Amino acid sequence: MTVAGRALPEGRYGKPPARRSRRATTLMIAAGLAVGGVVAYLAYQNLGTAPIEAERTSFSNLPGNQMQLVFDVTRETPDRAAVCIVRTRSLDGGEGGRKEVYIAPGPDRVRVTTVIVSSTEPVTADIFGCSYQVPEYLSTTQPPTG
Template sequence: MTASGGTLLEDRYGTRPRKTSRRTYWILGACAVLLGGVIAWVGYVNLGTAPIETQQVSFENLPNDAMRFTFEVTRDTPERAAVCIVRTRGLNGSEGGRKEVLIPPGPKAVRVTTVIESGDEPVTADVFGCSYQVPAYLSTDLPPSG
């Protein structure tokens, strides 16, 4: 079979398939294993257990749009101080009040009770988040002012 120019198709495209070396397969396999390891590490860092875990224990409405909120904090490094941001929510789900609570170094699991002032009548309270990055104004290491 010839093409319009008179050249055989086999001459133009060749008949032998290219041969892939074993070295190429080893390099591709190593890259796949490395990529899988990176994906697993990123997943562990982002989806692994949190260093500070909280659990809501109770909340109670108080007069003047305030709420007493009790929660439990479990830390992986209990010798470090932590800060938790707690908040109240109104009937429509909006945030009514917010407060930072210092969790001093101590036992691994600690129960904390605080009162949160709210702008409107609160119906629930929750922990917004916790961190080991305690702001200086919450630190107990500072001398008293005033």
């Protein structure tokens, strides 16, 4: 090891670190880029544009701890059925009621009206989320069993 042209004593500073070969450096950079690409792809899939968007239009209290919610659903794939989970909130912010709403295949933008029953007096309602993964028990296309 040298500093400004002078050789440093080996016993004091140890042996100089071994240099990595260009091939090892190139492989490490390629592996880092590959891992970064996979992380970016997964982030885009999970955090990118939602294939289904829901927007609350209005809500109103009904007698008996019920709330009517009106919302618009916009889908990228309107020929597929969807499900939206809606809920009510109480004054303290806690969830009072929850409901799954089936959205049948149809136009790409649909207005939906539903009533949510709450265990406490509701003060607001919102859309928790929407998905194309419709549970079988919600699908109206399934023939009745029994």
